[in-house]
Amino acid sequence: MPPLAVGSWVAAVEQTYAADAGMRRDEAIRSATPGAAFPIFAAQAHGLASCPMVGFDAERLAREFALAADEIPVLLVAVGHAAEGNRPQKPRLPVAQILTTLQQPEVDMPKPSDILLTALAPAVWGSTYIVATELLPGAPPLSVAAIRALPTGLILLLLVRQLPKGDWLWRSFVLGALNFTVFWALLFVAAYRLPGGIAATVGAVQPLIVVFAASAVLGTRIRVLSVLAAVMGMAGVALLVLQDGAVPDMPGIAAALGGAFSMAFGTVLTRKWRPPVSALVLTAWQLTAGGLLLLPLALLLDPPMPPLDAANAAGMGYLVLFTALTYILWFRGVARLEPAAVSSLGFLSPLTAILLGWAILGQALSASQMIGAAVVVASIWLSQRATPSRQVHAR
Incomplete structure (x- = not known):
């Protein structure tokens, strides 16, 4: 059941109470309150309310409303329905957010x-x-990035037949810009200005950014294991792809860092806003928005697209198809896993690239690259271990 605002909850109590003259007020309260009960003790345990028991006559309230002590909902504290003369302290978070958190089931x-x-x-x-x-x-x-995003997004929109409305119209463009437009544009700038190893190593800072961004935006606790895993992952990527004698270029490094920040905040905001739709619909919205924003950049900055031969068409088709499938899986994971745990999985991208180069193109694997691969795998395992033992499912 969605959380009720304070005003609508009070109105629901009065309406329920007035609709049935034979109903006791305590029955009306139970009927209008989301879930069976939201004890103030639970709010304390979740760290959502600041000392709600101070100055609050819980026993008198329980007697007056014929409620058991463990059935006093936290909402009664928030709306001030305490005994006369008592002023319960204001919760640290909005009531709706308290109720949302208390309603969400926890898993191991x-x-x-x-x-x-x-x-x-x-x-x-x-x-x-x-x-x-x-x-x-x-x-x-x-142009490749725009073709990769926009047609894919439009095809998915035709499948889901659902357009963003209200706040989700501008939110889709914000997330599409962060996760696709800005990220891909800066990624290509970095790729042109930096040797591939430096670009990948700088971009690998993204999981570390996510750890601190999630703390600032979502209020999640910064865990030592998460920070250690992110640093290990960066070191592993450096061993995988960094070449001797590579010369850094400051604008290129700035572009790589900007791309990492862009997708990091896109990941965190996706989790914060909790889209009320499936991962398929969210992917359609973001790819379409990101593609629409990429299109003018491609027209202004890129040379004309040359005619495509069969190999080019096959490559483009591969990118379009697997962009859709992979981002559906990615945004599904963002909704279900901790941001730090999700972002650490990004270390698999350079690892896969190195292994495919070895398997398909016959590129040599050095001892340092093998060590780097092991460090990357260890960092991903450590990041998943850093996930708290109790986690809230996304809706």
């Missing part, structure tokens, strides 16, 4: 299937490097 740990399905996304993204170099050499990068 994220399901392994959720982690594996989410991990498929960055693993497949790692294959785009070989597709781009072998099937789309020399293609204008922003």
